[in-house]
Amino acid sequence: MENIIRIAVQKSGRLSEDSLSLIKECGIKFYNGTGKLKSTSTNFPIEFLFLRDDDIPGYVSDGVADLGIVGENELVEKDKEVQVLKKLGFSKCRLSLAIPKGEDYPGINYFDGKNIATSYPKILGDYLKSKNIKAEIHEISGSVEIAPSIGLAEGICDIVSSGSTLMMNGLKEVEQIFKSEAVLISNKYLPEEKRAIVDKLLFRMNAVQTGKS
Numbered sequence: 001m002e003n004i005i006r007i008a009v010q011k012s013g014r015l016s017e018d019s020l021s022l023i024k025e026c027g028i029k030f031y032n033g034t035g036k037l038k039s040t041s042t043n044f045p046i047e048f049l050f051l052r053d054d055d056i057p058g059y060v061s062d063g064v065a066d067l068g069i070v071g072e073n074e075l076v077e078k079d080k081e082v083q084v085l086k087k088l089g090f091s092k093c094r095l096s097l098a099i100p101k102g103e104d105y106p107g108i109n110y111f112d113g114k115n116i117a118t119s120y121p122k123i124l125g126d127y128l129k130s131k132n133i134k135a136e137i138h139e140i141s142g143s144v145e146i147a148p149s150i151g152l153a154e155g156i157c158d159i160v161s162s163g164s165t166l167m168m169n170g171l172k173e174v175e176q177i178f179k180s181e182a183v184l185i186s187n188k189y190l191p192e193e194k195r196a197i198v199d200k201l202l203f204r205m206n207a208v209q210t211g212k213s
Protein backbone atom coordinates (compact mmCIF):
# COMPACT_ATOMS: atom_id res chain seq x y z
CA MET A 1 0.00 0.00 0.00
CA GLU A 2 1.84 3.07 -1.19
CA ASN A 3 -0.75 5.81 -1.12
CA ILE A 4 -0.88 5.94 2.66
CA ILE A 5 1.92 6.50 5.18
CA ARG A 6 2.34 4.94 8.58
CA ILE A 7 3.64 6.83 11.59
CA ALA A 8 4.78 5.28 14.87
CA VAL A 9 4.07 7.33 17.99
CA GLN A 10 4.51 6.52 21.66
CA LYS A 11 1.44 4.80 23.10
CA SER A 12 1.59 6.40 26.52
CA GLY A 13 4.36 8.36 28.13
CA ARG A 14 6.18 11.64 28.02
CA LEU A 15 6.12 11.92 24.22
CA SER A 16 2.52 10.90 23.56
CA GLU A 17 0.54 14.01 24.32
CA ASP A 18 2.76 16.47 22.43
CA SER A 19 3.14 14.08 19.49
CA LEU A 20 -0.61 13.73 19.10
CA SER A 21 -1.29 17.45 19.63
CA LEU A 22 1.19 18.31 16.90
CA ILE A 23 -0.59 15.95 14.51
CA LYS A 24 -3.99 17.39 15.45
CA GLU A 25 -2.69 20.93 14.96
CA CYS A 26 -1.75 19.85 11.43
CA GLY A 27 -5.50 19.39 10.87
CA ILE A 28 -5.27 15.60 10.84
CA LYS A 29 -8.21 13.83 12.41
CA PHE A 30 -8.10 10.37 13.93
CA TYR A 31 -9.53 8.30 16.72
CA ASN A 32 -7.30 7.07 19.51
CA GLY A 33 -9.39 5.24 22.01
CA THR A 34 -7.70 3.64 24.98
CA GLY A 35 -6.05 0.36 24.17
CA LYS A 36 -6.20 0.89 20.45
CA LEU A 37 -2.84 0.08 18.85
CA LYS A 38 -3.64 1.20 15.32
CA SER A 39 -5.79 3.96 13.88
CA THR A 40 -6.32 5.52 10.46
CA SER A 41 -6.99 9.20 9.87
CA THR A 42 -10.34 10.12 8.42
CA ASN A 43 -9.04 13.13 6.46
CA PHE A 44 -5.35 12.47 5.62
CA PRO A 45 -3.61 9.39 4.14
CA ILE A 46 -1.92 8.39 7.38
CA GLU A 47 -2.16 5.43 9.71
CA PHE A 48 -0.95 5.51 13.35
CA LEU A 49 0.83 2.77 15.25
CA PHE A 50 0.89 3.27 19.02
CA LEU A 51 4.05 1.66 20.40
CA ARG A 52 6.64 1.76 23.18
CA ASP A 53 9.20 4.42 22.36
CA ASP A 54 12.03 1.83 22.54
CA ASP A 55 10.60 0.05 19.48
CA ILE A 56 10.08 3.12 17.30
CA PRO A 57 13.60 3.49 15.78
CA GLY A 58 13.64 -0.20 14.81
CA TYR A 59 10.17 -0.15 13.24
CA VAL A 60 11.12 2.88 11.16
CA SER A 61 14.47 1.48 10.01
CA ASP A 62 12.80 -1.84 9.09
CA GLY A 63 10.11 0.00 7.12
CA VAL A 64 7.23 -1.36 9.24
CA ALA A 65 6.52 2.33 9.85
CA ASP A 66 7.48 5.10 7.41
CA LEU A 67 7.75 7.80 10.06
CA GLY A 68 8.17 7.96 13.81
CA ILE A 69 8.33 10.44 16.65
CA VAL A 70 10.94 9.61 19.26
CA GLY A 71 13.45 11.21 21.65
CA GLU A 72 16.98 11.69 20.30
CA ASN A 73 18.30 9.80 23.34
CA GLU A 74 16.38 6.67 22.31
CA LEU A 75 17.30 7.12 18.66
CA VAL A 76 21.05 7.41 19.26
CA GLU A 77 21.02 4.61 21.83
CA LYS A 78 19.26 2.19 19.48
CA ASP A 79 21.70 3.08 16.68
CA LYS A 80 19.31 2.34 13.81
CA GLU A 81 19.65 3.67 10.30
CA VAL A 82 16.92 6.28 9.81
CA GLN A 83 16.70 9.83 8.59
CA VAL A 84 15.96 12.71 10.99
CA LEU A 85 13.50 15.00 9.21
CA LYS A 86 12.84 17.55 11.89
CA LYS A 87 13.51 18.52 15.48
CA LEU A 88 10.17 18.99 17.19
CA GLY A 89 11.05 21.16 20.17
CA PHE A 90 9.25 19.16 22.88
CA SER A 91 10.23 16.48 25.45
CA LYS A 92 13.51 18.31 25.98
CA CYS A 93 15.86 16.70 28.47
CA ARG A 94 19.49 15.79 28.97
CA LEU A 95 21.42 12.65 29.76
CA SER A 96 23.72 13.28 32.70
CA LEU A 97 26.17 11.61 35.03
CA ALA A 98 25.31 11.93 38.72
CA ILE A 99 26.92 10.85 41.98
CA PRO A 100 25.96 10.89 45.68
CA LYS A 101 25.70 14.51 46.74
CA GLY A 102 28.22 14.20 49.61
CA GLU A 103 31.05 13.09 47.29
CA ASP A 104 33.75 15.44 46.07
CA TYR A 105 33.87 15.68 42.30
CA PRO A 106 37.30 16.50 40.90
CA GLY A 107 36.27 16.00 37.24
CA ILE A 108 35.51 13.17 34.83
CA ASN A 109 38.48 11.12 36.14
CA TYR A 110 36.29 10.48 39.18
CA PHE A 111 34.63 7.73 37.14
CA ASP A 112 37.85 5.84 36.32
CA GLY A 113 37.48 2.32 37.69
CA LYS A 114 33.97 3.03 39.00
CA ASN A 115 30.65 1.31 38.41
CA ILE A 116 27.95 3.32 36.59
CA ALA A 117 24.32 2.25 36.30
CA THR A 118 22.38 3.36 33.21
CA SER A 119 19.71 2.48 30.66
CA TYR A 120 21.89 4.08 27.97
CA PRO A 121 24.99 1.85 27.71
CA LYS A 122 25.82 2.88 24.15
CA ILE A 123 25.69 6.65 24.62
CA LEU A 124 27.53 6.36 27.94
CA GLY A 125 30.12 3.93 26.55
CA ASP A 126 30.87 6.23 23.60
CA TYR A 127 31.17 9.21 25.92
CA LEU A 128 33.53 7.48 28.35
CA LYS A 129 35.65 6.26 25.47
CA SER A 130 35.93 9.78 24.07
CA LYS A 131 37.17 10.92 27.49
CA ASN A 132 39.49 7.94 27.88
CA ILE A 133 37.75 6.77 31.06
CA LYS A 134 37.56 3.09 31.90
CA ALA A 135 34.46 2.43 33.97
CA GLU A 136 32.18 -0.55 34.42
CA ILE A 137 28.75 0.04 32.84
CA HIS A 138 25.91 -1.69 34.64
CA GLU A 139 22.80 -1.76 32.43
CA ILE A 140 19.43 -1.55 34.16
CA SER A 141 16.11 -0.75 32.56
CA GLY A 142 14.52 1.55 35.12
CA SER A 143 14.69 3.24 38.53
CA VAL A 144 18.33 3.99 37.81
CA GLU A 145 18.43 6.71 40.48
CA ILE A 146 18.26 4.23 43.35
CA ALA A 147 21.35 2.28 42.22
CA PRO A 148 23.92 4.15 44.38
CA SER A 149 21.84 3.98 47.57
CA ILE A 150 21.42 0.21 47.28
CA GLY A 151 25.10 -0.37 46.53
CA LEU A 152 24.58 -1.39 42.90
CA ALA A 153 26.78 1.34 41.46
CA GLU A 154 28.81 4.36 42.49
CA GLY A 155 27.34 6.69 39.91
CA ILE A 156 24.48 6.81 37.43
CA CYS A 157 23.83 8.10 33.94
CA ASP A 158 20.18 8.95 33.34
CA ILE A 159 17.71 11.40 31.85
CA VAL A 160 17.35 14.64 33.77
CA SER A 161 14.72 17.26 33.22
CA SER A 162 13.99 19.42 36.30
CA GLY A 163 16.61 17.65 38.45
CA SER A 164 14.15 16.87 41.22
CA THR A 165 14.42 13.07 40.89
CA LEU A 166 18.19 13.30 41.41
CA MET A 167 17.70 15.53 44.41
CA MET A 168 15.10 13.26 45.98
CA ASN A 169 17.53 10.38 45.69
CA GLY A 170 20.47 12.22 47.25
CA LEU A 171 22.36 12.64 43.98
CA LYS A 172 23.99 15.57 42.19
CA GLU A 173 24.45 16.12 38.48
CA VAL A 174 28.14 16.34 37.57
CA GLU A 175 28.32 16.04 33.77
CA GLN A 176 25.76 16.61 31.03
CA ILE A 177 26.68 14.21 28.26
CA PHE A 178 23.84 14.46 25.72
CA LYS A 179 21.00 16.88 24.97
CA SER A 180 17.75 15.54 23.61
CA GLU A 181 14.39 16.56 22.23
CA ALA A 182 11.69 14.80 20.23
CA VAL A 183 12.45 14.34 16.53
CA LEU A 184 10.47 13.23 13.49
CA ILE A 185 12.29 10.35 11.81
CA SER A 186 11.73 8.64 8.50
CA ASN A 187 12.67 5.41 6.79
CA LYS A 188 15.60 6.05 4.46
CA TYR A 189 14.10 4.40 1.41
CA LEU A 190 10.61 5.85 0.98
CA PRO A 191 9.04 5.41 -2.46
CA GLU A 192 8.13 8.63 -4.26
CA GLU A 193 4.39 8.34 -3.58
CA LYS A 194 5.01 8.19 0.15
CA ARG A 195 7.63 10.92 -0.01
CA ALA A 196 4.98 13.23 -1.49
CA ILE A 197 2.62 12.57 1.45
CA VAL A 198 5.48 13.09 3.93
CA ASP A 199 6.30 16.43 2.27
CA LYS A 200 2.68 17.50 2.67
CA LEU A 201 2.80 16.59 6.37
CA LEU A 202 6.13 18.41 6.84
CA PHE A 203 4.69 21.50 5.15
CA ARG A 204 1.86 21.52 7.69
CA MET A 205 4.20 20.89 10.63
CA ASN A 206 6.41 23.79 9.56
CA ALA A 207 3.34 26.02 9.33
CA VAL A 208 2.27 25.00 12.87
CA GLN A 209 5.76 25.75 14.21
CA THR A 210 6.01 29.09 12.40
CA GLY A 211 2.63 30.04 13.79
CA LYS A 212 3.91 29.42 17.31
CA SER A 213 7.16 31.36 17.11
Ligand code: PRT
Pocket residue numbers: 010011012013014015051052053054070071072073074091092093158159160161162163164165166180181182
Ligand atom coordinates in the same frame (compact mmCIF):
# COMPACT_ATOMS: atom_id res chain seq x y z
O1 PRT B 1 6.66 2.90 27.89
P1 PRT B 1 7.67 3.52 27.01
O2 PRT B 1 8.90 2.65 26.81
O3 PRT B 1 7.08 4.01 25.72
O4 PRT B 1 8.15 4.88 27.74
P2 PRT B 1 9.43 5.18 28.64
O5 PRT B 1 9.05 4.97 30.05
O6 PRT B 1 10.65 4.50 28.12
O7 PRT B 1 9.69 6.72 28.34
P3 PRT B 1 9.03 8.05 28.93
O8 PRT B 1 7.62 8.16 28.49
O9 PRT B 1 9.33 8.19 30.38
O10 PRT B 1 9.94 9.11 28.16
C1 PRT B 1 9.92 9.21 26.77
C2 PRT B 1 10.98 10.22 26.34
O11 PRT B 1 10.70 11.50 26.92
C3 PRT B 1 12.40 9.93 26.80
O12 PRT B 1 13.06 8.98 25.99
C4 PRT B 1 13.06 11.30 26.70
O13 PRT B 1 13.43 11.57 25.36
C5 PRT B 1 11.91 12.27 27.05
N1 PRT B 1 11.96 12.82 28.42
C6 PRT B 1 11.83 14.15 28.71
C7 PRT B 1 12.12 12.17 29.59
C8 PRT B 1 12.10 13.12 30.61
N2 PRT B 1 11.90 14.34 30.04
C9 PRT B 1 12.23 12.69 31.99
N3 PRT B 1 12.22 13.53 32.89
N4 PRT B 1 12.27 10.85 29.88
C10 PRT B 1 12.39 10.46 31.15
N5 PRT B 1 12.39 11.31 32.21
C11 PRT B 1 12.53 10.67 33.57
C12 PRT B 1 13.97 10.27 33.89
O14 PRT B 1 14.21 8.92 33.46
C13 PRT B 1 14.06 10.40 35.39
O15 PRT B 1 13.62 9.22 36.05
O16 PRT B 1 12.14 11.54 34.59
C14 PRT B 1 13.07 11.51 35.68
C15 PRT B 1 13.83 12.80 35.77
O17 PRT B 1 12.99 13.91 35.71
P4 PRT B 1 13.26 15.18 36.63
O18 PRT B 1 12.31 16.23 36.12
O19 PRT B 1 12.98 14.80 38.03
O20 PRT B 1 14.71 15.60 36.41
Ligand code: ZN
Pocket residue numbers: 052053054
Ligand atom coordinates in the same frame (compact mmCIF):
# COMPACT_ATOMS: atom_id res chain seq x y z
ZN1 ZN C 1 10.82 3.30 26.64
